[in-house]
Amino acid sequence: MGIVEFMTQWEQLAKRLERLFGDSTSSLSHHPVMKWLHGARDAYLSGERVQGCARAAFAQFAVEDLERILAHDENLFRHFKKALRRDRSATAYFGIRQEIRMAASLITKGIDFNKSEAPDFTLGELGLECTSAHLVKGAPTNRSLAYKLASAIAKKSQTAYSTRLNVLAIDMSNLLFHEGVGSTTNTLSWTEELQASLQEGVNRSPFQAVLCFAYAWVQAGPAGGATLSNYYSRVDRDEMDSLPKAFLDNHFPSGSIWVYAQLQKHV
Incomplete structure (x- = not known):
């Protein structure tokens, strides 16, 4: 996977996270899933490409689970949205x-x-x-x-x-x-x-x-x-x-x- 393809997919995933939480990427900088995305980008750009893709996959897995929950039950999604914002450790x-x-x-x-x-x-x-x-x-x-x-x-x-x-x-x-x-x-x-x-x-x-x-x-x-x-x-x-x-x-x-x-x- 080349850097252009990686960054394109990275940006698409970041936008999906923005849509889920209704905030910009910068506002989500301390969000636990965004931290995984930042770690993915840093690892990839430093030459650890497979490690970067793995971290991005971890973030993508979380986003997909949250999207599935939102589509099924908005109240349940709001519960997890609040929990992720509240507990950052x-x-x-x-x-x-x-x-x-x-x-x-x-x-x-x-x-x-x-x-x-x-x-x-x-x-x-x-x-x-x-x-x-x-x-x-x-x-x-x-x-x-x-x-x-x-x-x-x-x-x-x-x-x-x-x-x-x-x-x-x-x-x-x-x-x-x-x-x-x-x-x-x-x-x-x-x-x-x-x-x-x-x-x-x-x-x-x-x-x-x-x-x-x-x-x-x-x-x-x-x-x-x-x-x-x-x-x-x-x-x-x-x-x-x-x-x-x-x-x-x-x-x-x-x-x-x-x-x-x-x-x-x-x-």
Whole structure:
């Protein structure tokens, strides 16, 4: 992808973000999605072209999810619009981004849901709660990853939920933005040891299952470009109710869909 093509697509994406939020690019300079766009442009112009395309893909993914939500429910879009403007920290953003991704996913799947608080989404007796897990900057280890995920599960376990049966969705995207690609890749490989460690935490929690999400990208062709996908791994409690099991089996099939080759490059 040449610089002219990249900047043309970059400007088109910036205009889509402007239309969504009703502000100019300059007014949106501190918006979390615009920050991804600025990072994409800076990386591309500094010679890191694939990295620039990957960051632009991350921003585009967010814009597409927001556009899908707006087309489906203006009130729900206004909720997320306000949340993105209010909470600009990285910690807050990844949690909100998981809610946006979950809402867009449910809409795409044609699933009826209500936006609520504790849990974030209700589907009759079933609730979906969203959160995020973070690691300090540096090369993470399997142990610290398990600890952070277990901490996220334990923290959300303290909340009182309005629904009887609940599933927790954890966004781990910031794991992909740390230094040390090699060690991060090994960390994100869904090992039996990590699975067993999380299984204990899920069984102790009030959740029927935990879905762990992360974004990863692969280079799209020799010209540069990048394709971004949202991957997940699912951990069910040993004695799982039939209602959430049927829902998850249909819409989030059991097991890990992360593939080592797909985690060779990170945004």
